[in-house]
Amino acid sequence: MQVANGYPEPVLKLRDLLNTYLDPEKVAVVLRAFDVGARAHEGQTRMSGEPYILHPVAVAQILASMRMDHESITAAILHDTLEDTPLSKDELVNGFGPAIAELVDGVTKLDKMKFRTRSEADAESFRKLMLAMSRDLRVIFIKLADRLHNMRTLGGLARDSRRRIARETLDIYAPIADRLGMNNMKLELEDLGFENLYPWRYRTIEEHLDTMTGHRQEIVENIKDALRVRMNDAGVPCRIGGRQKTPYSIYKKMLTKDLSFSEVTDFYAFRIITHTESHCYVALGVVHNLYPPKPGRFKDYIALPKANGYQSLHTILNSPYGLPIEIQIRTEEMDIMALKGAAAHWQYKTHQPGSDGSAQVRAREWLMQLVDVQRHAGDSLEFLDSAKSDLFPDEIFVFTPKGKIIDLRRNATALDFAYAIHTDVGNHTDTALVDNEDVPLSTRLVTGQTVRIITHPDAHPRPEWLEFVVTARARTSIRAYLKSLQDEDTVALGLRLLEKALNARGSSLEALPAERWDQFLKENHLAEQEDVFRDLAQGTTLANIVASKLAPDASVVGARVEPEEALAIAGSEGSALSFGACCLPVPGDRIMAYVSADKGLVVHRANCANVREFRKHPDRCIDVTWAPITEGKFPVSVKILTNNAPGVLANISTSIAEAGSNIEKVVMIESNPETATMQFNLSVENRDHMARVLRRLRRNSQVIRVSRI
Structure with missing residues (x-):
């Protein structure tokens, strides 16, 4: 050294x-x-x-x-x-x-x-x-x-x-x-x-660029001289430089736009650096008078800066040499920010150009958004996907009713805009107005639109929102809300399971002393009672075991002799409870439930073929019944034998729709020239509704036989 x-x-x-x-x-x-x-x-x-x-x-x-x-x-x-x-x-x-x-x-x-x-x-x-x-x-x-x-x-x-x-x-x-x-x-x-x-690939593009440079140097100098003369005549103080395309930028454009090397490189690029913002717009008028601009190829990043703080005027001109010219026009301060970005904030003297830190402010805002996203992300992979999607922005700029500029990713929707304003605004979005017209929340926005969001306290995120939002903030906020609902369902079901087990022992949650709870939580390394309820609902532990530890004496002293009350199922328990895919129970069916170690509480029909196996583990079997009022639609599977004739599927679909049911899936089981056997997965409200669907199908002249699977 x-x-x-x-x-x-x-x-x-x-x-x-x-x-x-x-x-x-x-x-x-x-x-x-x-x-x-x-x-x-x-x-x-x-x-x-x-x-x-x-x-x-x-x-x-x-x-x-x-x-x-x-x-x-x-x-x-x-x-x-x-x-x-x-x-x-x-x-x-x-x-x-x-x-x-x-x-x-x-x-x-x-x-x-x-x-x-x-x-x-x-x-x-x-x-x-x-x-x-x-x-x-x-x-x-x-x-x-x-x-x-x-x-x-x-x-x-x-x-x-x-x-x-x-x-x-x-x-x-x-x-x-x-x-x-x-x-x-x-x-x-x-x-x-x-x-x-x-x-x-890199060497090939570099060699081509080296070959071209010598051939085109004279044209580049001619254009720079013409620009200098016009700027001097207009009284615009500036310096003018060429801008060489990099090998990687050429390679990316060749890939994304399916262009040849010559098509990518057949234009000249120049940068005009002047003193003030007003000089930029004067310079723009000068270059447009020098060479005619290409329609639709002008971008004003001064009025609407990029998300990283970049500001400049971009325009494409038709040169007399038969090739397009790209011109970038900006101030010295904007040039420093373009080259150094957020790092320009730390320049030594505060009065130097670029020291106002606008790029740093925008970078900080972006990072704070990412912090908010990671707080609600389900796991690290979800956060990585969200963050990377925002690292490659193709932006649009829209306005609030008060004129504030909001930058969003291309294809962002009115709902993405709502979440960009604030998570609470997004979570309670009821209606969106784009340029004063009522539009669906899934409407894709374009640059220049004014968007107004109307909220309502009873409006909440719905699962279908995830199908059309594109920004990380919107996706993670919606998922976080939906997960919180699922968690509430899980805790509520676990509480009911434990209450039922305690009642069977002649005790109740209210009768348990606080010291007993504290000791149980400490012994099992749990932070709060809700953790116990989650474990019970998810099947990782059993309610009768927890009940025996919380009320060890209740089974001997004061135990009930009347039959144990069944747990009522309303269908609104969400992810905390599921229905067996093997038998697809619907309200009105006789049912039982089995606590699965990986699926939590799973409800089956009492005559399901798997129930005999479940009964071998009585500690995991739960007596359940349907609540007087059930909610939602329930899946049911039916097998239909029909005549094999043109239009038969449409005919059957009409009968099902007339009975007020939806078709979720159709599978052809077998067919021959005379008949066809199909399996339909339908949604019904209860057993009576299912019976109406079956009756309607049996009245169809094309149906030979129909039965529930």
Whole structure:
């Protein structure tokens, strides 16, 4: 390692760069961090053979080029010490303060992430990444810089490792950089990922680009000269640059739009950077006067910024050279935000362009939404799917009645809009008005519409809402509400089962002393009584066993002699109770219930073929009866023998509909030239309703025989 003035050459370069924007005492902290890190990593080397400490220094150099604050730079130099050296967090706190120690600790946790598969462990790591970002965005800046340097130095790894890391970069890190508005970081991560994942494709596109550059340089200079002249004439101060398409962006466009290489690259791109927002719009008028614009190809991201804070005017022009020209127009401040995104917030002087932190505010809002999503997500895989769907936004912009802009994913519905306003608004949405017209909640929105949501306290999420919402926030909020209902059903059923078991022993829930409950919960490592009720309803424990422990003396003293009362089933118990698929009981049938270890309480017809086997386990058999009033529709299966004639299926369907029943499924069992045997799965209200359906079918001239299965 080459050393000059006591420091290796990379550290001197880092010091010189930091001296251009940091105070000397803060640069001294960074250099002291190098001394600590170098001692901690002494003897460690990378795969290339170079001293390991040069990797953290390179990460710090990347952050310094973004003009990050000294705490981020210091943490970058120390980011591998907790993971790979004996250095402790307490030592970092004592030496550099709690802020830097927390940054190092945050990055250390992220370094343990491995995205080799889409397993739940990987999804849980992704959840931790998002939560770490929500606490301090600088954690992910350090991690992105770490990933960028690792991508730049992948050469020493085996091909399979390079491909795995490249895929991970394209799937996770480049999209995060994009979502945070860090365009330069995103572009380099994408190209390095592409180069290592598909090296032959990358080389082919690069060679084509190199060939084209020489041929087109003269045209590019002519267009830039024409733009400069027109801007000077209009009094618009600006600088003009070309914009080279990257190999990965070309490859993506070739794939997604099924274009050839020449079709993707046959246009010129220029960027006009000016002083003020008003200059941007003047410049737009100038370029439209220079070359005619393509209809429908103008986008105003200044008035309607992207979700990551990006602002610019985009337009496509028809050039005199027979090829389209893309022009991007923005201010210096907007250009800094476009290149650095949320990281621009940490620039050294607060009066510098980009220091208002608009991209950071938008990034923070996005991360807070993700925190809300993960709070309601059922598991890590669900959260990963939701978060990744929002990492690749194709956005629309709609308005509230007061004119606030709400950005949503393309194909978002009026209900997605409601949840974007607030979870409570979404959960109580009753009606949606789009441009003052009443529309279904499933209506897909388009940019520019004004949406008003009317709520009602009695309105609640329904399962069918999940079929059309597209945003993570809406999906997870609806699922959370539905799961809470299911949990209420489960707890209520478990309570009834325990009450029934206690009554059989001459006791009741009210008669149980609080001390007995506390002792039972403690012995079984349960937090509250509701946990007991859930276990009972789900079949993981049996009510008579719990009752015997809660009321051990009740079976001897004061036990009832009258017959035990059956548990009433109303059909409204939801997921806490199910009906046997083997016999499909309906209200009016004689029934019994069996407590299954994996399905909870399952209701069967008393004459079901499986009941004899169930009776071998009397402790799991429950006497149940139908409640006086039942709710909902119940499935029933019937077998119909018919004439095999044209239109017979439609004929039978009409008879079933006339009897007020719905067909859920039809299966052809067998057929011959004369007859056909079919199985119909129907929904009925009760046994009387089923009898009406069967009578109606028997009166059908095409039906030979009908019977319940």
